Amino acid sequence: MKVLATGTTGQVVTCLTEIAVRLGDVELITIGRPEFDLINPVPLREAIVAASPDVVVSAAAYTAVDRAEDEPARARAVNVAGAACVAEAAARLGVPLIHLSTDYVFSGDDPGPRKENDQTRPRTLYGASKLDGEKAVASITPRHVILRTSWVYSPFGTNFVRTILRLAKSREILSVVSDQHGNPTSALDLAAAILEIARSRKGDAFGVYHLAGTGGTNWSDFARHILAVSHLNGGPFATIRGIASADYPTRARRPQDSRLCTDKFEGIFGWCLPPWQDSTKLVVRRLLDPDLRLQSVARRPAAGGE
Template sequence: MDKILVIGAGGQLGQCLKVVAERRGITEIVFPAEQDANILNAAGLKDLLSKEQPVYVINCAAYTAVDKAEDEVDLAKAINETGAAHLAAACLASNSTLVHVSTDFVFKGNEVKLLKEDDQAEPINVYGLTKLDGEKAVASTLPAHFIIRTSWLYSEYANNFVKTMLKLGAERDELNIIADQVGTPTYAIDLANAIFDIIASSSNAYGIYHYSNEGVTSWFDFATAIFNISETAVKVNPIPGSAYPTKATRPAFSVMDKSKIKTTFNIDIPYWRDSLVECIKQINK
């Protein structure tokens, strides 16, 4: 496989890419330390790419604290938009293809329908807006790009909803979980596999693609499944989002249509609950 460079290697998806690369026997891959791949340092990124000469760059670096972004607007914008622009420019200079990870939060999510790649993006929070601006920066700077929007990312690594629920479930008898926000969880190991499948295809079908696991669920049903699979005895109460106000507004329905990525790259996508079973198995190891 062509040489790959991963930006944001220390985060959840970066760690999953490392694991999957080992499983798939991908050796031509570089995971630079954060100080050597600072997305805010345009000159440093150009130097890094010119030294490593990757054919593909995967960008996992992002500001993802959705509620904090409402206060830290400048920082979210710097990482998600300016950083993405820096990286796209560095890829252009080194003739590299960029795989840039984005989010379902670019959508308003106010109607019950599968979201397609060309549906109008209308973010309702700062995080979504900065990620959309990052997509635009990538697309306008670098023709050779794959933008992959994903949703509700979790894994055995870093902090995420599954690990938080397992921790809270062990500490408490009862939990209130939002039942009127609907989407699809995505196992970051599955997303990592999909990214490598795209790279392995050597395709130049550039553009935006949607990837999450298959199926539809609410945060309440997701939490219930986590406790059922992990055999954690805790009472889960469904509550409306209005009963748990957050700084950032969330889309009520953000289930993405994945037919484009499936047909273009012949990717087989696991059902969300099957992947959740696998993740909990890994956590228990």
């Protein structure tokens, strides 16, 4: 099977590359900057068509949440017009499109977990651009699987886990927000699930799904778990002091509760992501030992609905 993913250096694409090699029956093509850029998506669309993949994964996006408040045109160019061009390529080829979206399409004002048909009301320009990208994709090709995910981290790129470990090397106390809730999601687990979708060939499974690590937490407790694992494995450690969002103002106001309900995905694909604590442990251990290559623990639910 030939799978084409947009992006070349992002967390999810990097994990897709690693897991595709491990599976052995997936030929993964990655396409993106510097040769192609979603800010000018037409050449990218033509390159996707020329590659003629069996499945397209739309993973590249504008993800700078705070900067999007000052660059709305650029955020929309990538997340709406760019996503639309990728969808057009998939539609022209007649192949399924797996498009990554975000929990930020919800306001987070109400307690979660959010279901797919709950009202979307993004409070950030980033979230609004991703929601409009979802709508563009759905309008262009009916053969879409839109995956909303949450709090993505991995051994690669810039993410919360790597930031906490870096800061703990030089500080004894870290102040971390405690009143924002979500589902930490390992990009390794997410990539494994994406390739499972690509290989499953379920003809009636198109639509919007939520896919995130099992269980919710807040940022400060997430940080405490990261550093507890680090400490047990001889890595850096610091004390976490929980603070309110008001004590750490950001350009874009984050959702207070963006937890996602993944029951629909589990019911259709028979696949769930593991407890966030387990996946975090694997990623932290790998970051502390770069030579370590740990398996993703994404799994199918056991018989009986475990």
